[in-house]
Amino acid sequence: MRRVIGAGLGLAVLAGGIGWWITRPVPVPPEAVADVTGDASHGEEVFWAAGCASCHMAPDAKGEAQLVLSGGQRFETPFGTFVAPNISPSPAGIGGWTLEDFASAVTRGVSPSGQHYYPAFPYASYTHMRLQDVADLKAFFETLPPSDTESQPHEVPFPFSIRASIGAWKLLNLRKDWVMTDAGGEEIARGRYLVEALAHCGECHTPRDALGGLDRSAWLEGAPNPSGEGRIPGITPAQLDWSQSDIAYYLETGFTPDFDSAGGHMAHVVANFARLPASDRNAVAAYLKALN
Amino acid sequence: MKTFFSAALAASLVLGGAATAQDYAGHLKARQGQFRILAINLGILGSIAKGETAYDEATAGAAAQSIKAVTMINQAPLWPEGSDNMSIDGTRGQPSIWDDFADFESKWSALGTAADAMVVAAAEGQGAIGPALGQLGGACKACHEKHRAPEN
Numbered sequence: 430m431r432r433v434i435g436a437g438l439g440l441a442v443l444a445g446g447i448g449w450w451i452t453r454p455v456p457v458p459p460e461a462v463a464d465v466t467g468d469a470s471h472g473e474e475v476f477w478a479a480g481c482a483s484c485h486m487a488p489d490a491k492g493e494a495q496l497v498l499s500g501g502q503r504f505e506t507p508f509g510t511f512v513a514p515n516i517s518p519s520p521a522g523i524g525g526w527t528l529e530d531f532a533s534a535v536t537r538g539v540s541p542s543g544q545h546y547y548p549a550f551p552y553a554s555y556t557h558m559r560l561q562d563v564a565d566l567k568a569f570f571e572t573l574p575p576s577d578t579e580s581q582p583h584e585v586p587f588p589f590s591i592r593a594s595i596g597a598w599k600l601l602n603l604r605k606d607w608v609m610t611d612a613g614g615e616e617i618a619r620g621r622y623l624v625e626a627l628a629h630c631g632e633c634h635t636p637r638d639a640l641g642g643l644d645r646s647a648w649l650e651g652a653p654n655p656s657g658e659g660r661i662p663g664i665t666p667a668q669l670d671w672s673q674s675d676i677a678y679y680l681e682t683g684f685t686p687d688f689d690s691a692g693g694h695m696a697h698v699v700a701n702f703a704r705l706p707a708s709d710r711n712a713v714a715a716y717l718k719a720l721n
Numbered sequence: 722m723k724t725f726f727s728a729a730l731a732a733s734l735v736l737g738g739a740a741t742a743q744d745y746a747g748h749l750k751a752r753q754g755q756f757r758i759l760a761i762n763l764g765i766l767g768s769i770a771k772g773e774t775a776y777d778e779a780t781a782g783a784a785a786q787s788i789k790a791v792t793m794i795n796q797a798p799l800w801p802e803g804s805d806n807m808s809i810d811g812t813r814g815q816p817s818i819w820d821d822f823a824d825f826e827s828k829w830s831a832l833g834t835a836a837d838a839m840v841v842a843a844a845e846g847q848g849a850i851g852p853a854l855g856q857l858g859g860a861c862k863a864c865h866e867k868h869r870a871p872e873n
Contacts, residue, residue, distance in 0.1 A: 489867075658806075659813075659871030678771065682858040688763040690858055692865025699862065703855075 452596025454545050456533035457560075465528065465564045472569030475562045477704040478627040479555070483697035484513045487578075498522065499576035504549055505656045508641055509585030511549040519575030531567045532560060538599065545595035547583065548641065553602050554629035557622070602642040609720065616708075620716025623709060624649075628702075633661045633694070649720060665720045676714035677707070742811040745804040749811050752799050755791050762787045763857065766839070766850055776847035785836070785843035788857070792833035796826060806870050813870040828864040835860040 476482070485498040499522075500515040515522040523531065530541040538545055538552035546552065555563075588594060608625055612618040624630045635643045636652040651663030662668065671679070675686045680702040683691035691699045702710055742749065762784040768774045769781055803809070805816045818825045835856040842853035 654871050657870070661871065674771075678767075682855055683862045684763065684767060684854070684858055688760040688767060690861035690865055692862065692869040693871050694866075696862040696866035700859075 449593075452593060452600065454539040454543050454596065455537060456539045456543070457529055457537060459529050462528045462532055462560060462564065465560055467528070467564035467566070467568030469565070469568035469572050471562075472565035472567070474705065475566045475627065476569050477701045478623060478709065479558075479566065480628060480698060480701050481516070481566075483694070483701065485516050497574050497576050498570075499578040500580055501578065506549065506641075507655075508547075508589045509583060511547060511583045511585070512581040514580035515576055515578050516570070517573060517576040518571050519577055521577045521579055522575065523570065524575065526567075528564055528567055531570075532563045535563055535566070536560075538595070538603070545592045545599070547585070547589075547592075547595060548598060548602070549583075551629040551632045553599075553604070553643070554626055554632060556603055556605065557607070557626035562627075598640060598642065601640065608645055608648050609716070612716070613719070616712050616715045617719050619709070620712035620714070620719075623713050624716050628698070628713070630664070634664055649717070664717055666718060669717070673711065673714040673718050676717060677710040680710040680713060681707070742809045745801065745809060745812075748799055748801060748804055752812075752814070755794060755799075758791050759788055759861075763854070766843070766854055769847055770851040770854055772847075776850075778844060781843035781850065782840070785839040789833070789836040789840055792829070792836045796829050797822075800825075813872070815868050815870050818868045825864070825868060828860070828868075831863065832857070832860040 482495045482498060484502055484504070485500055486495045486502070487497065487499050488502050490497065498515065498517045500513040502513045504511045504513070518524045523534075526534075526541060533539040534541070534546065534550075535552060536556045536558055538548065538550060540546060607621060608631070609617075609621050612621045631643055631649060633655065634649045634651060635645070636647050636650065637655075638644050649664050651668060652661050654661055669676075671686055679685055679691070680699060682703070683696060683699040685691075702713075765774075765784040766781060769776050800814070800818060800822075802819055804812060805814050805819060806812050807816050835853070838856055839850075839853040842849035
């Protein structure tokens, strides 16, 4: 009998151990970034495409102040309220981080101290980023003004307050494969990289399942607004009949084909896209037109 | 009977307390109509900027002047308290407009500044219209970003 209990206990410990093992935070290995050097000027393009400032600038920051990534914007979601942290190059932000730290945070949602980040930080999109782009982005971050504003804690109730549970979420949702498996041609492939990785369009335009993972079977088909009322519109050809040049023009100016204008968080997205080369806006439009 | 009275009481509280879209029907039409006039004239200029229609100084100038004219409409009377999207249907105007009406008015006035630039650009020629549209679009977005709710 004792042996049975012992074996049972052993199994439970083993199962717990396996559970811990497969849900543990896994940083980017140091050798992966050993030979990568960042280029700040290309990093600026990555920065705008990835929309970092839209969430990490101070609430209502305008103009140059948008480059001070002191955090503080609040994002209310069904899982709790997330407060964007300070990610400026200062001790209150990401000052002193190695490229390994930065890449682990951005592409795997793992903090330098080995904690899981909440997926309000869209690393499930950024996980598709090329390491060179991650390094360039970090080099650009280091040129930005530091801020000593302390990051505020998230307001997340139990059970989502248990960060270990994010490990299980990552098993389900942190996927390396693209949603559009067959991106024909260079333009659509570039569009796929922008839409699925950098600009993380799916984070708002795709509905989520009960655990907050993106429902890839309804990719970009529209979803409830994660913070507040109304809906984020679907942008597949079935829902949006704009031409490729209509979409590119919208991303540049914020004007729809009937000259309504972008609002809400999309106004930030348009302001970011307006800073990118026209070829990138066309690539996003080509990708969207290629979705079935 | 008691149930009937409390139901009637509840109904009268509900009906008596809340404003309805009907109370502000004229305000909503005026608000949305002015945005529609803006959109139609922006469409004329946008089509010229994109090269879909040929530039013609009179057409471009009239569109720019119409936009300018709309921006000169005093907004305060069109936005009475209680006509936000939390209180009534039929509007996407958020309570933030009334929480900070000075901000709302300064954004409207920025639209006027952008419209002035468009009046100048429309007289200059096709190439000047695109950048002026960018400025106008920026003014639209700045206000929509903060004060307009997404579509349902």
